Amino acid sequence: MCASHATVRRMSEAQAKPTHSSIRIIHEEHASLAAMLRSSLMMVQRGPQDQPERFFDVMRAMLFYMDEFPERLHHTKESELLFPTVAARSMAAREVVGQLNHEHAVAESKVREMQHLLLAWELLGDSRRERFELALKAYVDFYLQHMQLEETVVLAQALQVLDDGDWKSLNSAFSVQGNPLTGKYPREPLYDRLFTRITMHAPAPIGLGP
Numbered sequence: 001m002c003a004s005h006a007t008v009r010r011m012s013e014a015q016a017k018p019t020h021s022s023i024r025i026i027h028e029e030h031a032s033l034a035a036m037l038r039s040s041l042m043m044v045q046r047g048p049q050d051q052p053e054r055f056f057d058v059m060r061a062m063l064f065y066m067d068e069f070p071e072r073l074h075h076t077k078e079s080e081l082l083f084p085t086v087a088a089r090s091m092a093a094r095e096v097v098g099q100l101n102h103e104h105a106v107a108e109s110k111v112r113e114m115q116h117l118l119l120a121w122e123l124l125g126d127s128r129r130e131r132f133e134l135a136l137k138a139y140v141d142f143y144l145q146h147m148q149l150e151e152t153v154v155l156a157q158a159l160q161v162l163d164d165g166d167w168k169s170l171n172s173a174f175s176v177q178g179n180p181l182t183g184k185y186p187r188e189p190l191y192d193r194l195f196t197r198i199t200m201h202a203p204a205p206i207g208l209g210p
Contacts, residue, residue: 020167022082022174023155029074030147036065037140042203044133056122058201058209061194063118067111068194075104078150081173085166086158093157096149103146110139 040062048055079101087097117132162170201209 020159020171022167022170023158025174026078026082026155027151030151033066033070033074034144034147036062036198037143039202039204039207040066040136041140044136046203047129052122054201056118058198059118060115061197062202063111063115065194065198067108067115070107075107077174079104081170082158083154085162085170086154089161090157093154096153100146100150100154103142107139107143107146110135110142114139 040059043055043059043062083097083101087094114132114135117128117135120128121132199207201207203209
C-alpha cells in the first residue's frame with residue numbers, strides 16, 4: 001500500500017471513531033434516547049393488560065423523560081453550543097442546522113400533546129388508545145430521523161471543520177451535564193426516582209421489566 005493510501009485510510013478511521021468527548025456524549029445520548037423511544041412502543045404494543053396503574057405510571061415517566069432530558073438538556077447543548085459553532089464554519093451544515101433547531105421546538109410541543117393523549121386514554125378508556133398510539137409512532141419515527149440527520153450531517157461536518165480550540169470548548173461544556181440513562185455519568189439525586197421507575201418497570205432495552 002502506498003503512503004498516500006495509508007494516510008487516507010488513517011484519516012477515514014479517525015473520522016469513523018471520533019475521540020472528542022462531546023461527540024461520544026452525543027452518540028451515547030442518542031443511543032439511550034433511541035432505546036427509550038423503542039421501549040415506549042413496546043410498552044404500548046403490550047398494553048396495560050392486568051396492571052393498568054403500573055402501565056400508565058411507567059408511560060408517564062417515559063414521556064416526562066422525553067420532555068425533561070432531550071428538550072431541556074440534550075437539545076440545549078446542541079442548539080446553543082454545537083450547532084452555531086458548526087454553522088459558522090460550514091455552509092453545508094447551515095441549512096440543516098436551521099431545520100434541526102426548528103425540529104427541536106416542534107418536538108417539545110409533540111411531547112406535551114402525547115402527555116395529554118395518554119391522560120385521555122387513562123381516564124376515558126380504550127376509545128382514546130388509538131390516537132395515542134398513532135401520535136407516539138409518528139413521534140418515534142420523527143425523532144429517529146432527526147437524530148440520524150444530526151449525526152450524518154452536523155457531526156460529520158463538525159469533524160471536518162472544527163479546530164482544536166472549538167473541540168476544547170465543546171468537550172468541556174458537554175461533559176458538565178450527562179444523561180443518567182447512559183449509565184456513564186453521575187445522576188442528579190433529583191432524578192433518581194424517575195430513573196428507577198423507568199428502569200425497573202419498562203421493558204428491555206431501556207429497562208429491566210418483562
